[in-house]
Amino acid sequence: xxxxxxxxxxxxxxxxxxxxxxxxxxxxxxxxxxxxxxxxxxxxxxxxxxxxxxxxxxxxxxxxxxxxxxxxxxxxxxxxxxxxxxxxxxxxxxxxxxxxxxxxxxxxxxxxxxxxxxxxxxxxxxxxxxxxxxxxxxxxxxxxxxxxxxxxxxxxxxxxxxxxxxxxxxxxxxxxxxxxxxxxxxxxxxxxxxxxxxxxxxxxxxxxxxxxxxxxxxxxxxxxxxxxxxxxxxxxxxxxxxxxxxxxxxxxxxxxxxxxxxxxxxxxxxxxxxxxxxxxxxxxxxxxxxxxxxxxxxxxxxxxxxxxxxxxxxxxxxxxxxxxxxxxxxxxxxxxxxxxxxxxxxxxxxxxxxxxxxxxxxxxxxxxxxxxxxxxxxxxxxxxxxxxxxxxxxxxxxxxxxxxxxxxxxxxxxxxxxxxxxxxxxxxxxxxxxxxxxxxxxxxxxxxxxxxxxxxxxxxxxxxxxxxxxxxxxxxxxxxxxxxxxxxxxxxxxxxxxxxxxxxxxxxxxxxxxxxxxxxxxxxxxxxxxxxxxxxxxxxxxxxxxxxxxxxxxxxxxxxxxxxxxxxxxxxxxxxxxxxxxxxxxxxxx
Ligand code: NDP
Numbered sequence: 001x002x003x004x005x006x007x008x009x010x011x012x013x014x015x016x017x018x019x020x021x022x023x024x025x026x027x028x029x030x031x032x033x034x035x036x037x038x039x040x041x042x043x044x045x046x047x048x049x050x051x052x053x054x055x056x057x058x059x060x061x062x063x064x065x066x067x068x069x070x071x072x073x074x075x076x077x078x079x080x081x082x083x084x085x086x087x088x089x090x091x092x093x094x095x096x097x098x099x100x101x102x103x104x105x106x107x108x109x110x111x112x113x114x115x116x117x118x119x120x121x122x123x124x125x126x127x128x129x130x131x132x133x134x135x136x137x138x139x140x141x142x143x144x145x146x147x148x149x150x151x152x153x154x155x156x157x158x159x160x161x162x163x164x165x166x167x168x169x170x171x172x173x174x175x176x177x178x179x180x181x182x183x184x185x186x187x188x189x190x191x192x193x194x195x196x197x198x199x200x201x202x203x204x205x206x207x208x209x210x211x212x213x214x215x216x217x218x219x220x221x222x223x224x225x226x227x228x229x230x231x232x233x234x235x236x237x238x239x240x241x242x243x244x245x246x247x248x249x250x251x252x253x254x255x256x257x258x259x260x261x262x263x264x265x266x267x268x269x270x271x272x273x274x275x276x277x278x279x280x281x282x283x284x285x286x287x288x289x290x291x292x293x294x295x296x297x298x299x300x301x302x303x304x305x306x307x308x309x310x311x312x313x314x315x316x317x318x319x320x321x322x323x324x325x326x327x328x329x330x331x332x333x334x335x336x337x338x339x340x341x342x343x344x345x346x347x348x349x350x351x352x353x354x355x356x357x358x359x360x361x362x363x364x365x366x367x368x369x370x371x372x373x374x375x376x377x378x379x380x381x382x383x384x385x386x387x388x389x390x391x392x393x394x395x396x397x398x399x400x401x402x403x404x405x406x407x408x409x410x411x412x413x414x415x416x417x418x419x420x421x422x423x424x425x426x427x428x429x430x431x432x433x434x435x436x437x438x439x440x441x442x443x444x445x446x447x448x449x450x451x452x453x454x455x456x457x458x459x460x461x462x463x464x465x466x467x468x469x470x471x472x473x474x475x476x477x478x479x480x481x482x483x484x485x486x487x488x489x490x491x492x493x494x495x496x497x498x499x500x501x502x503x504x505x506x507x508x509x510x511x512x513x514x515x516x517x518x519x520x521x522x523x524x525x526x527x528x529x530x531x532x533x534x535x536x537x538x539x540x541x542x543x544x545x546x547x548x549x550x551x552x553x554x555x556x557x558x559x560x561x562x563x564x565x566x567x568x569x570x571x572x573x574x575x576x577x578x579x580x581x582x583x584x585x586x587x588x589x590x
Contacts, residue, residue, distance in 0.1 A: 016345035017333035029348045032355075039377040040545040040553070043288065043407040049546065049553035053409075056222040056437035061230040065223060065238045065432070069245070070124075073117035074181030079203035084177060085109035086506065087198055087208035089184045089445070092121015094214035094480040094495050096168045097142050101503035103172050105510075111208070112169075112178040113200065119174070120165035121216050123158055128242045128267060129251055129274035131158030134295075134387050135490045139320060142492045144313040147171055150305040155297045155387075179204070187211055188448040189475065194516050194588060196477065209516075210506055213447070213479045217491070218436035218548075224262065226413050233415040236430040239267040246429065251278035259283070260417060260425060262410055263433035264290055266384050271433065272400075273390035282400045283425050285418060287409035288383070288545060291357050291376045295387040317493060321567050350379045364392040373404035382544035438548045449474035450518075462559045466519040466527045466584065467574060469498060475518035475588070476509070478502045484531050486570035487562035494567075501574050508581055515590040523577070523584035530573070534564040 047053045058066035086107060088095035091114035099110050116124045133140050137151035141164055144150065149167065152160060169175055183201045190197050196211045198204070221238045223229065237243045247253050251274060259279040261268055264286045275282050326334075334342065358375045365371035374395065376383070394400055405420055412419045417427035447455040450473045458464065458473065465471045468485025469478050480498050481491065488494050509517050535558045546553035551561070563570055577584050 015330060016342070016349040017330050017337070023348070023352075026344075026348075029351055032351050033347070036378050036545070037543065039407065040543065043546050044553050046408045047546075047552075049551075049555070051438070051548075051552050051554075053225055053552070054222040054434065054437075055225050056220045058221065058223070062223060065221060065236075065241065067241060068116060068125075068181075069241055069243060070117045071181060077179070077202075079205075080179065081205050083195070083207040084111040085208065086111070086210045086212065087196070087206060088112045088212045088214045089187070089198075090114060090121060090213070090215035090219070091116070091119040091169075091174075091178065091180075092123070092214065092216055092219075093142060093165070093492055094121070094216070094499070095119070095212065096165060096172075096174070097492070097495055098212060098214065098480070098499035098502050099174050100143055100146060100168065100172050101499050102506060105503055105507040107503075107506065107510075110174060110177060111206070112174055113182050113184055113198070113206075114178065114180050115183045117180050118166060119169045119178070120162045121219070123162040123165055125219075125240045126267065127158060127162070127244075128239045128271045129247075129278075130270035130272075131267075132156065132270060133158070133161060134266070134385075135492075137161075138313065139316060139490050140492055142496055143168060145311055150300060150308065153297060153299055155295065184445040186446045186448070187477075188446075189450055189477075191450065194475070194590065210476045210478070212502060213477070213482070217481045218438065220437040221432075222435055222437050223432055224409060224434045226262075226410055226418075228413040231415050232413050232417065232427075232430055234417065234428045234430060236432065239271060239431060239433045240436070247278075251275070254279040254429070256280050257428040258417075258426060259429050259431065260285060260427040261431040261433050262418070263435065264288070265433060265435055266290065266386050267435070268433035269386040269388050269391050271431070273388070273394045275431075276394035276397050276400045280399060282397075283403055283418075283427065284395075284400065285403045285405060285410050285420070285425075286373065287405050287407060288378075288547070289374050289376045290383060290386045291354065291380060292360070292374075292391050293357060293385060293387050294360075295389050297389075317496070320490070320493065321571065323566075323568075347379070350381075353380050354378075361392060364396075366396050370395050370402050373402055373406075378545040379540065379543070381549075382540070383547045383549060435548065438551075447474065447477070449477070462528070462557045464524055464528055464559070466524050467498075467501070467570075467577065468563060469501065470519040470524070470585075472519050472521050472524045475516040478505070483561055484527065484559070484563055486565070486567050488567055494570075497567075497571055497574065501578065504578055508578075509587075512587075513589065514587040516588045517581075517585045518588075519585050527573075528559050530565070531561075531563050532558045535559075535561065 086102060091112040095112050096119060102110060112119065118124055133156055136154055137156035141151055141156060147167065149164060184198055185201050186199045188197045195207045195209055198206045198208060221240045235246050257279055258281040259275055260283045261272060261275065262285045264284065269290050272284060361371050361374050365374060395402055403420060410418045410420055417425045417430060449455060453473055455471065455474060463483050465484045468482050481495060486494055505517060544550045
């Protein structure tokens, strides 16, 4: 058992260098790739590449989809007009992690400004039934060494993670200065005082020496643009704003309801089994199926938990960053292969993994047509892979129907519900599992730096940062989880390293009698070139079926998107920069 709990999560567990005796001929793999391409083209034929088929402008008739179901928990307060040392825009893991590191450095004046009624970010908003994290909890939950907490399961549920976020905020005294129910509307650099002036929708004017954009990568709900959305006469909401008042806390009010859900991404995959159990009828409107693998979950073994020595999580993280140990034999086989051969073998191994996922569907789903519809035709990791043991069996329930729109998606809704292929689906409630606007820096606000330059205007010719964290002309401003930073399946690995880096930078400023730090144009340019150099190593982005991982199929500028070097390389750059601060930053003194 203990061995099992020590095992790192490895979703790309294939050794492509070994020649398998029973491998199908290359022709078979080429045929599968042709099918992948035709499924991608089918979708791009229905909707032009890019995010235009979604809207995240949730105003007017759509404003109800953005309303916080827990907003009433925000306490009334007077507008603030004050100063703090460090201000976080957003109160999720980015802010919690970095604040903990800042406390270790002795920083006392820390304010979190958060739209929701509490900390937790994604785990505050996403409380749909079945919500859980697909990353192993011992890796995903940050600061376990510091808090002494051991997650109750291999994969933690949403409620546990949300409670843990609150525990971190208590532990590091982050509630004292935090404000909730508050959206930052503008963040402007005041050249005279060399501080940031932060204004909010609650009439606050706050000054901060340092600002950290900790507003998350997928925080703003989006809806599919569907004709007639506003005409639906039944009840409707987005997965990240689950209406338990309507459904009942255990979905008991759905017993006599006809329920529809649009979308089959990672959120829907977790909610659908619960809806299937509770609703009188459930109609799942699918545009593209997710890949569903086994969820290897279990309760934490208390005996194992007892054995954990201080620093166990940091050690685990280091092992994960090092990656799986590669034997000398495998290294030698890799070295002997041409790049083309490696790509071919990696693609074949990926196809083998996807076909295993197809076989699992055939084994579980009883109706052959439904099973066929649930098969994903793209490479693993074109879309977020999902892990669930109850999702596929849900389609064997008599009250559950899969409406396969074969790549087209729902395009029409009227007062009774969605219409597809001439069939009217009459519903009492329609749930949008249509995801989130993909990370944009300063999603909720305007960031104006030196010489009045708006950060989004600066980025209009392409994103320009150092490490995805600093941008020249925006002194003492730090961006977390954004583009040009490394992206990991376990996002908290990235946030952890960024939090440490930001705390080190702030500490450097405080310890060296410096007032502000701004990266140099040259350092920024070098990073932009580093990002460009690592992109385009494969055609995966171009070849994948559209989704938010590949900008919905749009050709993007080579510097926009994540840093595609390895996590180890990203960390290496970070420490090199910190070892030579004067080469990468300019400082002001007051
Ligand atoms: P996604 O953006 O992944 O999914 C949106 C879904 O809506 C897709 O299935 C999309 O289809 C579908 N869709 C859009 N328009 C239409 C339409 N007109 N008709 C029918 N379907 C439509 O959002 P999620 O909220 O599911 O997930 C977002 C991310 O959040 C995940 O990728 C993951 O990073 C994270 N997450 C992680 C979880 C975990 O750890 N398990 C759980 C939940 C979320 P198409 O694929 O064709 O575009």
